[in-house]
Amino acid sequence: MQAAALHDPHPTRTTPRTDPTVEDPVTASDLIVDPRHRTDWATGAVLGDGVETLERRVADLAGVFADGAALAALDPELLVYRTECVFPVPDGTEGGLFWGTTFIQPGRVGEEYFMTKGHFHATSDRAEIYLTYAGTGLLVLMSRDRTCWAERMSVGSTHFIPAHTAHRTVNVGDDILAFGASWPSDAGHDYASIAADGFSARVLRIGGRPALVPQ
Ligand code: S6P
Ligand code: ZN
Numbered sequence: 044m045q046a047a048a049l050h051d052p053h054p055t056r057t058t059p060r061t062d063p064t065v066e067d068p069v070t071a072s073d074l075i076v077d078p079r080h081r082t083d084w085a086t087g088a089v090l091g092d093g094v095e096t097l098e099r100r101v102a103d104l105a106g107v108f109a110d111g112a113a114l115a116a117l118d119p120e121l122l123v124y125r126t127e128c129v130f131p132v133p134d135g136t137e138g139g140l141f142w143g144t145t146f147i148q149p150g151r152v153g154e155e156y157f158m159t160k161g162h163f164h165a166t167s168d169r170a171e172i173y174l175t176y177a178g179t180g181l182l183v184l185m186s187r188d189r190t191c192w193a194e195r196m197s198v199g200s201t202h203f204i205p206a207h208t209a210h211r212t213v214n215v216g217d218d219i220l221a222f223g224a225s226w227p228s229d230a231g232h233d234y235a236s237i238a239a240d241g242f243s244a245r246v247l248r249i250g251g252r253p254a255l256v257p258q
Contacts (some may be wrong), residue, residue, distance in 0.1 A: 054085040085177070087144035097125075102119035145224065154248045156253060171225065178197075180220040
Protein backbone atom coordinates (compact mmCIF):
# COMPACT_ATOMS: atom_id res chain seq x y z
CA MET A 44 0.00 0.00 0.00
CA GLN A 45 2.88 2.30 0.72
CA ALA A 46 4.24 1.87 -2.83
CA ALA A 47 0.83 2.79 -4.26
CA ALA A 48 0.75 6.00 -2.24
CA LEU A 49 4.20 6.93 -3.53
CA HIS A 50 2.92 6.56 -7.09
CA ASP A 51 -0.24 8.59 -6.67
CA PRO A 52 -0.01 11.00 -9.63
CA HIS A 53 -2.34 13.46 -7.93
CA PRO A 54 -1.13 13.83 -4.35
CA THR A 55 -2.82 17.23 -3.98
CA ARG A 56 -6.23 15.95 -5.14
CA THR A 57 -9.11 17.88 -3.57
CA THR A 58 -12.05 16.31 -5.39
CA PRO A 59 -13.57 12.97 -4.30
CA ARG A 60 -11.88 9.96 -5.86
CA THR A 61 -15.21 8.60 -7.03
CA ASP A 62 -17.42 10.48 -9.46
CA PRO A 63 -20.97 9.40 -8.49
CA THR A 64 -22.22 9.94 -12.05
CA VAL A 65 -19.83 7.33 -13.47
CA GLU A 66 -20.24 3.64 -12.76
CA ASP A 67 -16.87 2.21 -11.76
CA PRO A 68 -16.20 -0.81 -14.03
CA VAL A 69 -12.68 -1.49 -12.74
CA THR A 70 -11.33 -3.16 -9.65
CA ALA A 71 -10.69 -0.79 -6.77
CA SER A 72 -7.01 0.11 -6.66
CA ASP A 73 -4.85 2.92 -5.33
CA LEU A 74 -3.03 2.88 -8.69
CA ILE A 75 -6.17 3.69 -10.70
CA VAL A 76 -7.59 7.11 -9.97
CA ASP A 77 -10.34 9.31 -11.33
CA PRO A 78 -9.43 12.14 -13.71
CA ARG A 79 -9.01 15.53 -12.11
CA HIS A 80 -11.30 17.17 -14.67
CA ARG A 81 -14.33 16.39 -16.77
CA THR A 82 -15.83 18.24 -19.73
CA ASP A 83 -19.60 18.25 -20.28
CA TRP A 84 -19.81 17.41 -24.00
CA ALA A 85 -23.24 19.02 -24.33
CA THR A 86 -22.28 22.44 -22.97
CA GLY A 87 -18.47 22.49 -22.88
CA ALA A 88 -18.46 23.19 -19.13
CA VAL A 89 -15.14 22.29 -17.49
CA LEU A 90 -15.52 20.68 -14.06
CA GLY A 91 -12.92 19.79 -11.45
CA ASP A 92 -9.94 21.18 -9.57
CA GLY A 93 -8.86 24.78 -10.01
CA VAL A 94 -10.89 25.78 -13.08
CA GLU A 95 -10.23 29.49 -13.69
CA THR A 96 -12.90 31.66 -15.26
CA LEU A 97 -12.47 34.90 -17.17
CA GLU A 98 -15.20 37.20 -18.50
CA ARG A 99 -15.15 39.72 -21.32
CA ARG A 100 -17.95 42.26 -21.18
CA VAL A 101 -18.81 45.16 -23.48
CA ALA A 102 -16.72 47.50 -21.29
CA ASP A 103 -13.65 45.30 -21.88
CA LEU A 104 -13.90 45.39 -25.67
CA ALA A 105 -13.37 49.03 -26.67
CA GLY A 106 -11.73 49.20 -30.09
CA VAL A 107 -12.43 45.56 -30.92
CA PHE A 108 -15.56 46.08 -33.04
CA ALA A 109 -15.77 48.29 -36.13
CA ASP A 110 -18.84 50.24 -34.97
CA GLY A 111 -17.74 52.11 -31.84
CA ALA A 112 -21.07 53.96 -31.54
CA ALA A 113 -23.02 50.67 -31.61
CA LEU A 114 -20.73 49.28 -28.89
CA ALA A 115 -21.20 52.41 -26.75
CA ALA A 116 -24.99 51.98 -27.04
CA LEU A 117 -24.83 48.56 -25.35
CA ASP A 118 -24.89 47.97 -21.58
CA PRO A 119 -21.19 48.06 -20.53
CA GLU A 120 -21.89 45.08 -18.23
CA LEU A 121 -23.32 42.90 -21.01
CA LEU A 122 -21.39 39.62 -21.19
CA VAL A 123 -19.88 38.93 -24.63
CA TYR A 124 -17.76 35.86 -23.85
CA ARG A 125 -16.16 33.95 -21.02
CA THR A 126 -13.68 31.14 -20.56
CA GLU A 127 -13.29 28.20 -18.15
CA CYS A 128 -9.65 27.05 -18.26
CA VAL A 129 -7.24 24.70 -16.53
CA PHE A 130 -3.59 25.73 -16.07
CA PRO A 131 -1.88 22.64 -14.62
CA VAL A 132 1.64 24.11 -14.86
CA PRO A 133 2.92 27.69 -14.42
CA ASP A 134 2.41 30.07 -17.35
CA GLY A 135 5.47 29.96 -19.58
CA THR A 136 6.42 26.35 -18.82
CA GLU A 137 8.09 24.69 -21.80
CA GLY A 138 6.54 21.33 -22.66
CA GLY A 139 3.24 21.81 -20.83
CA LEU A 140 -0.31 22.29 -22.04
CA PHE A 141 -3.27 24.45 -21.05
CA TRP A 142 -6.89 23.81 -22.03
CA GLY A 143 -10.37 25.17 -21.55
CA THR A 144 -13.67 26.18 -23.07
CA THR A 145 -14.74 29.53 -24.51
CA PHE A 146 -18.45 30.46 -24.47
CA ILE A 147 -19.47 33.31 -26.80
CA GLN A 148 -22.94 34.79 -26.36
CA PRO A 149 -25.14 35.33 -29.42
CA GLY A 150 -25.37 38.97 -30.40
CA ARG A 151 -24.05 41.74 -32.59
CA VAL A 152 -22.40 45.14 -32.35
CA GLY A 153 -24.12 46.88 -35.25
CA GLU A 154 -23.76 44.38 -38.09
CA GLU A 155 -20.69 42.65 -36.58
CA TYR A 156 -21.24 39.41 -34.69
CA PHE A 157 -20.03 38.94 -31.10
CA MET A 158 -16.47 37.62 -31.16
CA THR A 159 -13.28 37.24 -29.17
CA LYS A 160 -10.50 39.84 -29.13
CA GLY A 161 -8.21 37.52 -31.07
CA HIS A 162 -4.47 37.14 -30.74
CA PHE A 163 -1.22 35.78 -32.08
CA HIS A 164 0.66 33.64 -29.61
CA ALA A 165 3.45 35.65 -27.98
CA THR A 166 5.77 32.72 -28.68
CA SER A 167 4.71 32.93 -32.29
CA ASP A 168 5.61 29.40 -33.40
CA ARG A 169 3.10 27.75 -31.03
CA ALA A 170 0.03 26.07 -32.57
CA GLU A 171 -3.36 25.28 -31.02
CA ILE A 172 -6.37 22.94 -31.35
CA TYR A 173 -10.07 23.94 -31.17
CA LEU A 174 -13.08 21.58 -30.90
CA THR A 175 -16.68 22.81 -31.08
CA TYR A 176 -19.16 21.60 -28.43
CA ALA A 177 -22.22 23.75 -29.19
CA GLY A 178 -23.49 26.43 -31.55
CA THR A 179 -22.29 27.71 -34.88
CA GLY A 180 -19.46 30.08 -35.63
CA LEU A 181 -16.48 31.03 -37.68
CA LEU A 182 -12.84 30.66 -36.73
CA VAL A 183 -11.07 33.59 -38.38
CA LEU A 184 -7.39 33.00 -39.06
CA MET A 185 -4.75 35.46 -40.26
CA SER A 186 -1.17 34.75 -41.29
CA ARG A 187 1.71 37.14 -40.62
CA ASP A 188 1.39 38.53 -44.16
CA ARG A 189 -2.22 39.49 -43.17
CA THR A 190 -3.92 36.91 -45.39
CA CYS A 191 -7.26 36.21 -43.70
CA TRP A 192 -9.56 33.18 -44.05
CA ALA A 193 -12.16 31.42 -41.91
CA GLU A 194 -13.31 27.91 -41.02
CA ARG A 195 -16.96 27.08 -40.26
CA MET A 196 -17.54 25.90 -36.68
CA SER A 197 -20.36 23.52 -35.72
CA VAL A 198 -20.75 20.71 -33.19
CA GLY A 199 -17.76 18.38 -33.53
CA SER A 200 -15.76 20.57 -35.90
CA THR A 201 -12.08 20.30 -35.05
CA HIS A 202 -9.59 22.98 -36.01
CA PHE A 203 -5.82 23.13 -36.22
CA ILE A 204 -4.49 26.65 -35.76
CA PRO A 205 -1.01 26.73 -37.28
CA ALA A 206 1.94 28.53 -35.74
CA HIS A 207 2.36 32.23 -36.60
CA THR A 208 -1.40 32.54 -37.17
CA ALA A 209 -3.72 34.98 -35.40
CA HIS A 210 -7.07 33.48 -34.36
CA ARG A 211 -10.45 34.92 -33.40
CA THR A 212 -13.80 33.15 -33.00
CA VAL A 213 -17.15 34.60 -34.03
CA ASN A 214 -20.62 33.45 -32.93
CA VAL A 215 -22.82 33.64 -36.05
CA GLY A 216 -25.76 31.70 -34.54
CA ASP A 217 -28.66 32.35 -32.20
CA ASP A 218 -27.31 30.24 -29.33
CA ILE A 219 -24.08 30.16 -27.31
CA LEU A 220 -21.01 29.08 -29.30
CA ALA A 221 -18.90 26.82 -27.06
CA PHE A 222 -15.55 25.39 -28.12
CA GLY A 223 -12.65 23.71 -26.39
CA ALA A 224 -9.06 24.78 -26.91
CA SER A 225 -5.68 23.35 -25.98
CA TRP A 226 -2.43 25.26 -26.39
CA PRO A 227 1.19 25.06 -25.20
CA SER A 228 1.81 26.55 -21.77
CA ASP A 229 4.66 28.66 -23.18
CA ALA A 230 2.51 30.12 -26.02
CA GLY A 231 1.40 33.31 -24.27
CA HIS A 232 -0.90 35.86 -25.92
CA ASP A 233 0.01 38.82 -28.12
CA TYR A 234 -3.09 41.04 -28.05
CA ALA A 235 -1.12 44.20 -28.81
CA SER A 236 -0.56 43.35 -32.48
CA ILE A 237 -4.30 42.92 -33.00
CA ALA A 238 -5.11 46.07 -31.01
CA ALA A 239 -2.70 48.01 -33.24
CA ASP A 240 -3.49 46.59 -36.68
CA GLY A 241 -6.65 44.48 -36.31
CA PHE A 242 -7.49 41.57 -38.57
CA SER A 243 -7.58 42.22 -42.31
CA ALA A 244 -11.21 41.02 -42.49
CA ARG A 245 -14.31 41.17 -40.29
CA VAL A 246 -17.37 38.91 -40.04
CA LEU A 247 -20.41 41.07 -40.80
CA ARG A 248 -24.10 40.28 -41.32
CA ILE A 249 -24.89 41.00 -44.95
CA GLY A 250 -28.33 40.13 -46.32
CA GLY A 251 -29.05 38.31 -43.07
CA ARG A 252 -26.03 36.01 -43.40
CA PRO A 253 -22.45 36.14 -42.11
CA ALA A 254 -19.77 37.14 -44.58
CA LEU A 255 -16.00 37.56 -44.18
CA VAL A 256 -15.42 41.07 -45.44
CA PRO A 257 -11.89 42.37 -46.21
CA GLN A 258 -11.20 45.68 -44.46
C1 S6P B 1 -5.92 30.59 -25.97
C2 S6P B 1 -7.10 30.23 -26.84
C3 S6P B 1 -8.49 30.58 -26.28
C4 S6P B 1 -8.76 32.11 -26.23
C5 S6P B 1 -10.23 32.41 -25.92
C6 S6P B 1 -10.52 33.89 -25.80
O1 S6P B 1 -4.73 30.52 -26.67
O2 S6P B 1 -6.94 30.71 -28.15
O3 S6P B 1 -8.66 30.02 -25.02
O4 S6P B 1 -7.93 32.74 -25.29
O5 S6P B 1 -11.03 31.87 -26.95
O6 S6P B 1 -10.03 34.60 -26.91
P1 S6P B 1 -9.04 35.83 -26.70
O7 S6P B 1 -8.59 36.20 -28.07
O8 S6P B 1 -9.80 36.89 -26.00
O9 S6P B 1 -7.90 35.30 -25.85
ZN1 ZN C 1 -4.62 31.02 -28.84
